[in-house]
Amino acid sequence: METTINQSITTEKDFSSSSKLLLAIPLYVYVSVIASMCVILGILWDIAWHMSIGRDGLFSAPHVVTYIGAAAAGIFSGYQVLKTSFWGNQLEKGKMVKFWGVFYSSLGGLFCIWGGIASLTSAPFDDWWHNTYGLDVQILSPPHTVLLLGLMSVQMGAMIAVLAFLNRSEKISSLSAEENTKRTNRLQWMFIFTAAFLITSIFTFLSESLGRWAMHSPSFYQVASAAFPIFLLATGRASGKKWGTTYICFIFLFFHWVVNAVLRLLPVEPLLGPIHNQITTYQTLGFPLLLFIPAFAIDWLRDKLSAKNDWTMALMLGVIYTVVLLVSHYPFGTFLHESPLARNWFFGSNSWSFQNDADWEYRFKFGPWNDKPLSAWLTGILLAVVYSIISSRIGLAWGNWMKQVQR
Template sequence: RDSFLSPPHVLMYTGVAANGLVSAWALAWGRRRYGAPAGLWLSGAGFLLAVAGAALDEWWHVNVGKDVNLWSPPHLVGLAGTVLIALGLVFAVAAHTRFARTHRWWAPRVILLFCLADLIHKSMVALDHYTLDAWGRTPDFYPFLLALFLPAILVTATRALGPGAATATAVIFTVQHVVILLVLRAFDMRIPTFTPIPILPALAIDLVVAAFPVPRYSALAPVLAGVALSLVLYTQEAAWMVWAVGRPWDLGRVAAAFPGVTLTAIGSAWVGWVLGALVASVAAGRPAGKTFGSRQSARATVAAALALVALGLAAAYRPSGAEPPASVAALGLAPDIGFDYRDAVFWEALLPDGWREPGAHHAYQEAIIDGHGIPLGPAWCARDEPGLARELATTRFALSINGEPVALAGYPRTRRRMRDGSRCEWVGVVATTPLPGFQELRYTAERDSLPPSSITVQLRVKEP
C-alpha cells in the first residue's frame, strides 16, 4: 500500500467504524429500549479487534517494513476482527427477526445470505497470494486452506436456511466478486484472480443434503458434505491449473494431500453444522439445549467446535523455508522492463523517509516466489520528466547482493508514472530464480555535488 489512508483502507475502515458505532449505540442505549440482540456484543468485540489490527498494521509498516502478503500478525488480527463482526451480525439478525417462525419472511434470510457471502470474501482474502496469482497454487496447501474455510461457511448456510442456501451464498459472492474486479480495473488497480469460484463445491453440498436420505440436521450431513466438497474442489482446481494456468499439479502430491484435505473439509463442515444449528435455534427462539439434546450437550458441542477451529488454524501455520544467502549467479539475474513496479524491492513509497540523503539507511522488504521473478533494480524519482532527466544526469547507481557486486550497466532502464504524478526510472534487472530466505541488497547512489547515500535492504523471500 502507498499509505495507511489508501482508498481500499478508507473504505474498509469506514465500514468497520460504522459497525462499531451501531454496536455501541445498540448495546449502550438501544438494548434497554428495543432489546437489541446480544449478537452485537460479538460484533463490538470484532470492531475492537479490527481497530487493534489497524493500529498494529501501521506500527508494523513503520517499524518492521513491507509485508508481502496478508499472513502477518497485524493483518490476521484485523481479519479476525472483521470475521467476528460478520458472525455477530448473523446472530443479531437471527435473534432480532426470529425469521424461522415465519417461512415466507424472506428479507432476513436474504440478509443472512449476504452476511455469509461476506465471510466467503474474507476467506478469499485469507488465501492471500493464491488469489493474486494462480501460478503459485500448490496441490496441497492451497486446497487445504479452501477446505479449512469454505465448508464451514457453506454448511452453516444450508443448516440455518435449508437446501439451496449454500449455492445461493456462492452465487452472491461470485456476482459481488465480478463487480469488485470491474471496479478495480476501472480505477487501474491491481486485481485478484477470477478463481476460485465456490459455486460447484456449494452445489455439491446442497445436492448431498437433497439427494441423500440424510436431513440437514443429522450429524452425518457434514461428513458427506465435506467429502463431496473435497472431491469437487480438487477436480475443479486441478482442471483450472491444467487448462487455464498451464501448470498441472503433480498427481503424486495430490494423492498424498487428498486424505488430509478431505479430513479438514469434514472438520470444517462439522463446525459449520454446529454454527448453523446455533443460528437456526436463535432464529426460532429456541434454546440451544433443545437443539443439541441438553444444555450440557450444547456446551460440549460448542466447546468441541471451538477446539476444532483452533486446531485447524494451528495446522495452517507453515513456516517458510530458508536457504543460505545466494550468489548472484544462483539468483538468475535477467533484464526485464515489463515488471509491475509495485513488486519491485526498490519502491520509493515503501522505503524509509530520507533515503535520498547522504549516509547509510536500512529497510526491510518481503517478496514471494510467484513465477514472475523479483525486480531488484534501483530506481530514482522526481516530480516531473524534466526534473527526473536533470537529476539522473548527475546520479550513478551501484548494487551488491550479499556482498557481491552487480554490473548494472548491462541492464535496460524503464520509466513509470506514479499515482501521485511523479516519474520514476528503474534499472530493469529481475531475479528469475529467487531462493527462500534472507538476501542482503545494498544500493548506493552517488551524485556529483553530494556525498553518496546507501540503503541496505534485508529482503526476505517466501515460498508460495
C-alpha cells in the same frame, strides 16, 4: 383522471408496505449488513493498493472505507445497547443478552462492537508497522491479522444480528400475512449476503494459499477442504433455503469479481521503488474460486440426505465436496494460469504487482515444484477428504446452533 387517482393510491400503498417492512427490522441490523460489505470492499481495495501503488497512509481511501464500515457497525450496535439497557422495556430486554450486570445487547451486536474496536485499534498498529518495517509482502502480517480478525468479527456480528430476527419467526402485528412472509424472505436474503461477504473474507485471508498457481498442488485442496465446508454448511443450513449454500457462493463470486474488475479499470501508478513491472491500472487478486460448483453438489446432496444423521451427512458431504472441488479446479487452474485467454480484464490473470518481475518464467506456467508423484497426490487428496469431513461435521453442528440463535 380516475386512472391517475387509482395509480396514485396503488403507489402510496406500495410505498407504505415497503416502509413498514423496513421499520419491522431495526436500523442497526441494516447498518451491520452494509458494514459487512464495506469492510471486505476496503480490504480488497487495500490489497490492490499495495500491489499497485505501494505504501499507503493511515487515512488512505481503502482504509477509510474499512474504518467507516467497522465504526458504523460498532457505533450503531453500541447505541442499540445503550437504548435497550437504559430506555428499553422488559420485553425488549428479554430478547437480548445481559452482560456486566447492567447492559443488554444482541449477540450480533456484541460481535460488531468488539470487531469495530479491534479493527480501529489495528489501524495505528499497522501504520507503525509500515513506518518501522516498510511495505508488507504478505497479507497475514501481525497488524493485518488483527485487522482481519476484527473485521471478520463485524461480519459474524452482522450474520448473527440477522439470524436473531429470522429465527424468532415473529409475526409483526402491524404487517399483513403477505408482508410478514416478505419480511422473512428479506431476512433470509440479508443473511445470505452477510454469509457471502464472510466467505469473501475467508478467501481473501487465505488467498496466498489458494491462488491459481496453487491449483495443481495437493496443498490447495487441503486448505480449501479445511476452510470452506465449515462455513458453507453452517450458513447454508441456517439460511433456511434449499439452495442457500449455492446462493451464498454465487454472491461471493459476483461480489469479489465486480470489486476487482472495477479496480482493474482505474488508472494508477506506483509510488514506491523498485518498480519491476510497469503498470498503468490497479493490479488485483485473481479470479475467485468457483465454489458454487461444490456448493451446488452440497445443497443437492444435503436435501437428499435430510433424513440421515449429521455424522453420515458429514462423511458423504465431505467426500463429495473435495472430489467436486478437485474435478472443477484442477482444469480451471490450467486455464487461469497458462491460457492466453485468461490474460485479460475479465479473468485478471495478467494482474501482477509492480514489485514482481514482469518477465519471470513461471508467471504464466506452473513451476517444477508442482510436479508431484502420484503417491503424493493420493496422500494429499486423502488428507483433504479427511479435513473436509471434519470441517463438514463442525459446519453442520454450527448450523444447528445458528438455527437456535434468537438473541
